[in-house]
Each structure stands twice: as structure tokens, then as C-alpha cells.
Amino acid sequence: MESADLVAQLTKVRKIYYKPDGSVMVEALRGIDLDVRRGEYVAIMGASGSGKSTLMNILGCLDQPTDGDYFLDNKPVGKMSDEDLSAFRGRTVGFIFQAFNLIAQLTVVENAEVPLFYQHVPPAERRERAMHSLELVGMADRAGHRPRELSGGQQQRAAIARALVTNPVILMADEPTGNLDSKTGEAILSLFEKLHSEGMTILMITHDDEVSERCERIVRLRDGLIERDEVLRSRAKVPVQAEA
Numbered sequence: 001m002e003s004a005d006l007v008a009q010l011t012k013v014r015k016i017y018y019k020p021d022g023s024v025m026v027e028a029l030r031g032i033d034l035d036v037r038r039g040e041y042v043a044i045m046g047a048s049g050s051g052k053s054t055l056m057n058i059l060g061c062l063d064q065p066t067d068g069d070y071f072l073d074n075k076p077v078g079k080m081s082d083e084d085l086s087a088f089r090g091r092t093v094g095f096i097f098q099a100f101n102l103i104a105q106l107t108v109v110e111n112a113e114v115p116l117f118y119q120h121v122p123p124a125e126r127r128e129r130a131m132h133s134l135e136l137v138g139m140a141d142r143a144g145h146r147p148r149e150l151s152g153g154q155q156q157r158a159a160i161a162r163a164l165v166t167n168p169v170i171l172m173a174d175e176p177t178g179n180l181d182s183k184t185g186e187a188i189l190s191l192f193e194k195l196h197s198e199g200m201t202i203l204m205i206t207h208d209d210e211v212s213e214r215c216e217r218i219v220r221l222r223d224g225l226i227e228r229d230e231v232l233r234s235r236a237k238v239p240v241q242a243e244a
């Protein structure tokens with residue numbers, strides 16, 4: 001496969017957490033090989049402690065592997081300095097968390113602007129892009145509200161707007177429907193499906209079979225290794241390569 005088609009490419013990735021005295025506390029990832037294609041919609045599953053969040057932290061450049069190689073958007077993440085890595089993460093990855101993680105003192109639109117603030121985008125452009133992002137998730141009419149004035153599903157949509165505001169290459173979500181009732185969770189999954197149909201690459205950790213079955217592919221972890229990697233379906237709109 002052309003590497004240009006790959007958004008993320010992990011080779012023999014290991015992650016060891018050490019105790020303060022330098023001894024091994026736990027080998028959370030024990031040799032992960034994983035390719036994620038542009039536009040894929042992938043569920044990451046596995047028992048508690050199997051390494052899902054550790055894997056997502058590495059995929060999202062929040063943490064570096066102890067060993068192995070990682071390319072994100074064709075850039076060798078392992079060779080970046082901390083400063084370069086955090087700038088690269090800011091423009092490449094959008095994060096969505098189970099607990100939404102909105103800032104309580106800021107309005108919805110101000111929350112959606114936060115990633116652009118870190119990119120030193122000027123205020124007027126920040127506001128315009130944040131409003132556009134809120135429109136994508138159907139939250140523009142709540143732009144001036146504070147998080148506590150919103151339902152859980154609305155807070156998660158605001159958090160998704162914040163994740164989208166930088167035009168990321170990949171969206172990473174750790175149990176995004178975990179704090180929501182099933183009807184509200186359904187609205188979030190429909191939104192992911194819309195984003196996916198528009199070409200967004202999405203990786204989602206979930207414990208829920210009903211959620212993972214709506215993805216295109218399920219990667220199952222067990223004790224820090226990939227136990228099973230199953231393609232359920234491919235996107236209908238796979239571009240057909242013309243014969244040369």
C-alpha cells in the first residue's frame with residue numbers, strides 16, 4: 001500500500017511504564033503493528049488494562065513509544081522534540097474524551113476556539129472558524145452558553161466542535177459515548193458517521209459492541225498486543241484507480 005494512503009503507521013511499538021527507581025512497572029504495549037488508512041473509521045476494544053488508552057496516547061502524540069516506530073501523516077513522530085511534537089499534535093490530531101473536558105468558565109464558542117489560541121490564530125479568524133465548527137455539529141445556536149447550561153450530548157458536541165476546529169488529519173475519541181444515555185450517544189455516533197462519510201479518519205475506544213459494530217474495523221487488544229484486527233466493511237466511496 002502507498003504510504004500516502006496511511007495516516008498512522010505503528011511498527012513494533014512498545015510502551016513500558018517505569019517505577020521511580022527505574023525498574024519496570026508494567027509493559028503496557030508489547031509490540032504493536034498497526035496501519036490506519038486515510039478515511040478509516042476504527043474501533044479499539046479490549047478489557048480494562050489491555051492498553052487501549054496507552055495506545056491512543058501514543059497515536060495522538062500525547063506520549064512517545066519506549067520502542068518501535070510511529071509515523072503520523074507520514075512524519076516520524078519519534079524523532080520530534082517535545083516542542084515540535086506538541087505543535088504537530090495541535091494541528092494534526094483532534095481529541096474527544098468521555099468527560100468532555102470543556103472549560104467551565106468559557107462559553108461554547110470560546111471553548112471551541114481554544115486549540116486555535118495555541119496556534120496563535122488571530123481573534124477574528126478564531127471566532128469565525130469556531131462558529132463554523134459549531135455549525136458542523138449543530139451547536140451554533142448555543143455559542144454563548146456555558147457548559148453547565150448544556151445537556152451531556154450538547155457538551156459532547158461542543159467538544160467535537162473544538163476537536164474539529166483545527167481541521168485535524170485524525171479524530172481520536174476515548175469512550176466518547178461513555179457518559180451519555182443511549183439516545184444521546186446515538187446522536188454522537190450519527191455525527192461521527194457524518195464526519196466519516198465526509199472523509200475524516202476516526203479512531204474510537206469503546207467497550208460497547210453496538211458502538212464498535214458501526215465502525216468499519218475493530219482492533220482488539222489483549223495484554224498489550226493486538227489479539228484480532230477485523231475489517232467489517234469498507235467505505236462505499238473507495239476511489240477507483242484508473243488503469244494506467
Ligand SMILES: Nc1ncnc2c1ncn2[C@@H]1O[C@H](COP(=O)(O)OP(=O)(O)OP(=O)(O)O)[C@@H](O)[C@H]1O
Pocket residue numbers: 017018025026027028046047048049050051052053054055
Ligand atoms: N501512567 C502510568 N503509569 C504506570 N502504569 C500505567 C500508566 N498508565 C497505564 N498504566 C498501566 O498500563 C496498562 C494499560 O493501561 P491503559 O490505561 O492503557 O488500559 P485501558 O485498556 O485503557 O484500560 P481501561 O479500559 O480501564 O481504560 C495497565 O496495566 C495500567 O495499569
Ligand SMILES: [Mg+2]
Pocket residue numbers: 052053054
Ligand atoms: Mg483507558
